[in-house]
Structures are given as C-alpha cells and as structure tokens.
Amino acid sequence: MPVLFVHGVAVREEGDLGWEDLHRATRGVDWPGVQRLLREHVAPGLNPDAPDAVHVERVYWGDLGAHFTQGGQFRAAREREVAPEPDPLALDGDALGEVLERRLRAAHPVSEWPGVIHAAWGAARDGTVRALLADLPPAERWDVLDAAAQARLPIRTRRLEPHLPPGLMRARRRNVKRALQEVRRPLEAFVPLFLGDVLAYLNGRGTPEHPGPIPQRVLAGLRAAHAARTHPGEPLVVLTHSMGGQLIFDALHAFLPADPDGAGVRVDFWCACGSQVGAFHELGFTLGGPHPAPHAGGRLGYFWNVWAYTDLLSFRAQGIAPGAHDTAFPLSGLVRSDHLAYLLQPDFYRTLAAKVAVHAGPPDGADRPLESGA
Template structure:
C-alpha cells in the first residue's frame, strides 16, 4: 500500500517530507498494511518549479526594527518572537486560582499578563495537550525537521504509556515537573535506536532551559513587547503570503490541461503512475495521498481533470486523500479549477470526484489563516477541524509535526476500510 506526500507553498527542500516519512512509517503504515516496513512512502516534490522572485523578494517592505528583515535577530526581537511562539501553547495551560491576580490579565493576542510562573498548572492539561507543549518546547531547541519528528514520536510514546501524566502528578513544583519531564524525554530518546548518537543530552538540556525561559519571557512580555513582536513578524508573514501567492500564480499559469499537462501536474502524475503499479503488485492495496496547503489544489485538479480526462490514466485511483491546510474550498468558490462549473453555487454542491477518488478527509486548523473548509461546497467530503496548538505564524505547517494528527489520520483510514470506503 503506497503513500504519496504532495507538499504545499513555501517549500524549497525535501526536509519536511523526510520528517513526514518518520511519522507516516510509525503511525500510518501499520494502519494500512500487515507489512508496514514494506509500505512505499514517496513524495512529489515540485518546489524547484514554483515561484522564483526575480529580485529576491525585494518587494517586501523592511521593518523598523530590523531594517533588512533577513538579518540576524537582535536580543529584543528574539525575546518578542519567543512570546509569540509560546503564547498559544502556554495559553492552554490552565492557571491555578490566585487570591489576588495582578493587573494586566491577558494581553492582546492571548499572551498572559505578568504573573508568577508557579500559577501555571500542567496537571490540568489533557495527555495530548501536555505532549504538544513538550513538543513545542523541543521545536525551539532543535530545528532539524527529521530529528524533531523522531523526538516527537518519542514524546508521544511517553504520552501514550502515561509517563508524562504520572510525572506531573508526582511533582507539585513546575520546575521539578519540567526537569523530570525532560529527563524522561532524554532517556526515551537515548533508548531509541533511531536517535542514538544525535546529541540528545545537549538537546534535552537546551529544551529544559528554554521551557523555563519561555514562561518567564511570556509572563513579562507586556503590551510593548507584544507590539514589537507583531511588527517584526511581518517579514515571516510577508514571505509566507508572497510565496503562497507566487506559487498559486505560477501553477495556474503553467498547469496545462489533460492533453498537455504542465511540469508540476506531470511530476504528480508520474509519481501516481509509479505508485499505482506498486499498488497492483501488492494485490491492489489502497493508495494513500497526503497533501499540504497548495498540494491540495494540485490533487483536486488531478482527480477531477487530469486522471479522468486521460484514458491512459483513468484507471488510477487515490483510495484515501488527506488534504491538510488546503485552500480547495476557497479555489472552488473562485472557480479556479480546470473542471470548475459556474452553476455550482450556494445550494448546489460540487459532486464528489468519485471516479478517481475513494475518500476525502479535509482538515483545517482554526489558527491557520491559510486553511479552508469544504463541507458546504463539496458533496461527500469528510471535513474536520484540527487544533495544532501553534501560533498564527506556525499553524499552517503544524499539522504534519504533531503525532496526534497522524494518529487521527490512521483512525480515519482504518474506519474507511471497515466501512468499505477503501478497496
């Protein structure tokens, strides 16, 4: 049973796929095959043929603090950015009742106002939320996506066996809780063959320090620091939005048609042809596709136009499609797809492209301003919200960095098989 990953915008390397492959092998492969190690996991990388700004992004305005937005971050900006990065995760941590709350309360954007760090109560978190907070801290200690994926799997194991929850219950002091948590993470990671020799001790030590520092920074941030952080976040937002728009324009202009597919659709079609052959070799096991962001629009054009319009490809079927962080619903509202029908408007949903698609799970994050729902637009779609717990800037890519997301996908695949949705 092959799995294909199709990336989205703002991706110019395959690093995210290699990280996704770690999660897919751990959570998805066992759900779809009795031979998980034999499951082919591939990607259709099209980043080299996407938007390439001829002036290197010079059209993006410079910020007041950094001037040339891409320069190394000064300490003040790093502090401000830390407040933004941690705000959503820490806002989830319920506060213990305080006899005399200090003035300030919640600052704009959900960042807690000044208070003692001991007011945070990790014991009030659900197991999944606790794991997400730990992973969010680790994301600040290490930036390699593959290493982070392996560490997230290790943390998820501690969540699933109850270790993290037990630690929180055993220690009343927040500092003791954090120390014990990262001791357990370090031990679990060191015992994991895939993480051996990766400097886990140094990594865990950095994460431990960052956890304490993050609580302090967020609690002392205040409105001024928040305003600086929001202003200095502009380069990241500009880059995400401009690259997104650029990739969209390039794709729409050069995608071609079924008779003459453009280079990006051809990349996806070639991968599908190869995986379809593997599917047949393995007795017709279902073909799974996971797309992110703009990758969703590529797949929708594939199943609604390129596959059914080409007799040589018409027998290829995607049995389960997870469209994460996609804009498929938005594109259909704008009638931007090759098979868009102007008569499909409010009150008349777009028919499910069932000839070449078995099951469609569309997932959007409430914090992700670039993800859209499709439940009121397409027939037969399974549309669901997912909470990554990440900030507005990071949420767009957060789906594929959380074990809980892959666990949910595995459940969907399993239920689809039992309901006869996969053939």
C-alpha cells in the same frame, strides 16, 4: 500499500531558489519527519506484517514554483543604508527634487508632507538657488538647499511650538525603520513566494489535454504510487497539505481522466490538511466544472478535509467541494505556526491511520466499493 504526500506552496529543497528565505521564515515542510511519522503511525495499519515495505513517497514541486528574478530587490528589508548624497549640482532637476523631498520628509511628521513636497520641488527647480549653489563649496550645498526648501514651507508648518530638530527627526525615523525591518524580514520573502507559487500553478497548469509542469509531476507521482500496489485491492492513500489539495483535486477531476497513462489510477483515501480546496472550488478556481462527480468517476474513495480554527489558511470543504467530509482539528492556538502544525503532531497521524482503517480498510485482495458520501 502506497502512501503519497503532496506539499503546498512556499516549500523549497536546500539548494533551490528561495530556500534560504523560506527556511528562515517557516522552516518549511520537514519531509523526512513527515515520512517518519507516516511510517510509524499509518504504515502499520496498511501492512501490519511489514510496515517498512509500505511505499511512502512524495511529490515535490517547489522547484517549479515562483522565484525572484532579481533577488527580491523589492523588499524593504533588503534596503541598504542610504549612501552619501551626491553633489546637488551633479543632479538634474528631477533627481534633485526626489533627493530633496526624501530629506525633508524624514525631518517632518507626515501631516506636514504635502507642504514639504511643494517646498522641496520648488527649491529643486529654482534656477536662482542652483546658481547660488555654484558659488559655494560642495560641503555647504546640501545645507543651503535644505534651508531654501524650509523657507518655502507654509507658515503653519514652520510652527513655533517645540519641534524635534531635523537631524533628530531623521535619526528617529532610521531607528524605527531598522526595528520594523526585522519584523518584516521573514514575511517579505515568504508572502511573495507563497502568492507566487499559487499564481505559478494557476497560470501554468495548462489544460487536461496539455497539463503544465506541476500537474505533470503530480500525475507522475500518482502513477508511480499506483504502480507500487502489490495487488489490485491494495489501498492508495494520499496526504496533501495546503495548496497540495488543489493539485490533487484538479488531478482527480480533470487531468487523470485525460491522461492516457492514468487508466486504473484510484485514490482510495485522500486527506487534505490545512487546505483551501473548499475556498478555491467555491471561487471557481478548480478544474472539473462547478459540479464534478463526488468520487471523480471512480478515481476517489473517501475525501477527508482537515482544517483548524487557528489555521487561518485552512477552510471548510464539506458541502462545497464534492464528496468532502470535514474535521476541525484542535491545534496549539499559535496562529503563526498552526498552518504547518498538523504535519508535526503524532496525534494527527494516529487519527489519519484510524480514518484510513475505517474508510479504506486493510488490503484484502478485493476492490472496495465507493464510499456513499454519507
């Protein structure tokens, strides 16, 4: 009575690259918790006499996903406090222009930035100004440069109405930046790794004859779950979350048919929760062609697609992906956390157990017929 779980993107085990960033953002998928709930609510329906004997495993592929090659230096939240400015005479014209532009931008509203840019670079490239700086003590040079750039601003920019002094304007910008960095911090790691894992799979999944590392791991998990059956009629149940659904769809419709070791592997019941299978299939990103067989040539029984109105990363699949049956699952309504909420709710697992009982049934030693798709 095997049950196999396949997670989605942006999931890492402790010790893998990216774990700290993702754990801070979402806490990730709690596999021990998922395993416990599957054993508590699904396993008894598969083996009432010995639920602990049910093979409950997962396919972990987070270590094969994307990772930051330079520690995520692109993130604004990783930005450090600006170091003291170097002596302007130590900078060439281009470097001086960049620094002077940044200083002036921080002291002016964005509506004045076009004039600020021209003024900063004009002062930085003025040989007379550079000669003047050479006659000044180093501590006075930046003040003179700022003044030289300010003098080049358009008259409308150097207006007479009340205006925050440059120092106060810079301080206010720094305070706003610090506050917004705290807002961005958890998302700046999660979003790139989320998208990166999607691209890592799509770019590296290979072909049915030559599957990439992630499909190979999924195939190995399916073969192991199939081998854990105690008799031929025993159902194999697969639960996927998010991008895990696309991995199983491709495995059933493309990779398994070409796998010489996958003969006889059949998923009797597949629940794809929080998935994007319907969206990916309609966009043409799934394997198996635009109109694959609803039951994957006998390799799939019932396909239950679970989505939620408040899970903005989940989508309908019925009538789009072959054989899919949709259910909109009621969640808490917290948009930020509802994408993972299915996996935390006992009611979801109890509902899953009921669906499995109806569509895969208790093991009876005989092969079940394929679902009609009704």
